[in-house]
Amino acid sequence: MPPAASTAPVEILIIDDEIQIRRLLRITLEAGGYRVREAENASLGLNEAAVQRPDAIILDLSLPDMSGLDVLRRLREWSHTPVLILSVQGDETAKIAALDAGADDYLTKPFDGGELLARVRVLLRRARPAGEVSIATFGDVQVDFTRRTVTKAGADVHLTVKEYALLRLLLQHRGKVVTHRQLLRDIWGPGHEEDTHYLRVHMANLRKKIEAIAEQPAFLKTESGIGYRFTDAG
Template sequence: MKGEEAKSNLPRVLVIDDEVAIQRFLKTALDTGDYSVHLADTAHAGLAAAVAVRPDVILLDLGLPDLDGIEVIRRVREWSQVPIIVISVREREAEKVQALDSGADDYLTKPFGIGELLARIKVALRRSLQQAPEPVFQSGELRVDLPHRRVSVRGEEVQLTPTEYELLRMLVTHAGKVLTHSQILRQIWGVAYLEQPHVLRVNISNLRRKIESDASRPRYILTEAGVGYRLRSE
């Protein structure tokens, strides 16, 4: 009885994937005392399980037999902000962007290492438990004091333009999560700039020169090629 009670208190992970081998792999990897794993092999079964189980994280394949995974993301987002990590063989950048723009929190291309998956799950869980970002964000030598709008690296204050600060604040607010180019452009510059990604690239480049030790090998603002950017969360 105590074992069942302890298991019920574990974070619940819902896996929506029709590949039996992937289901077995994930259940073995996750169902080891740290997570309670629930499986669904179709989109409709997954949507029903999302309501019944109320998972803390959803691992979602896009290539489901009855409904595309993008539609699953949209339907879940109609009523829940549960973290959704896409796990898919689809490698095209456009499909990654579509999944993230539809409301997914992260994207892993199969095959992937279990260590990387566990790290992404932990970040997603930590972010979902935070209703608001911490007043002071710290990652390595980067410190962002949100209430006072102060940014420092190695204890030295960094002067940012208003736009650079708003860009960094958005990344901090979603630390660890991939933000697509369109998501950032829409929030920082507005819909009129959605077709002007060079504006974002220039500001990211300027921001990196100010906060990174080596802007050509960034430690904090990571590029998700063809998709967007992620702020490292440590």
């Protein structure tokens, strides 16, 4: 499971002003086989990111000297390092803003250690492109990207163009949240960012075709108020 088998240990930078959170993250991440660096404020964090070139960054949204969102924007000017946002519950607007500004995923405090490690894994996987996947499999479903076909338990599933686009986009970001805005813009084009009902209707239809129980989806999860996430971690 831990990628420590490779030669260079994976380095993760934590930018958070709360020492206890930093310590907790360090314990959890080090147990997962990662090397950890810490920064207690935004300027130190940006500095570390530039000098040390970490493989991933865990960023708290509320920092004493600068907002997490600003840190993210400055970071994205010169770096594509994956970023995981750490935030408190109920702050959906800030999360969406951060995700739209280039963060790769988010985690709500208090978090479960296992969940944290799973998210970090997803982040790192995307950061290291493992070549184009032509076939994705989950449960009894198989998606063939080259032939644009979907089968469920061996039988063909007919998806509309939009449904297929939705499924493909989520699979491309497998394990990672995709905001409503991103989905709407990519599938329906700019100008449809507010038409969330398109998304909901198509998602409901997609689930009926793909999921075992559409009302309790196992793969196509809703991130309430934010977007959707394809997950096959369980």
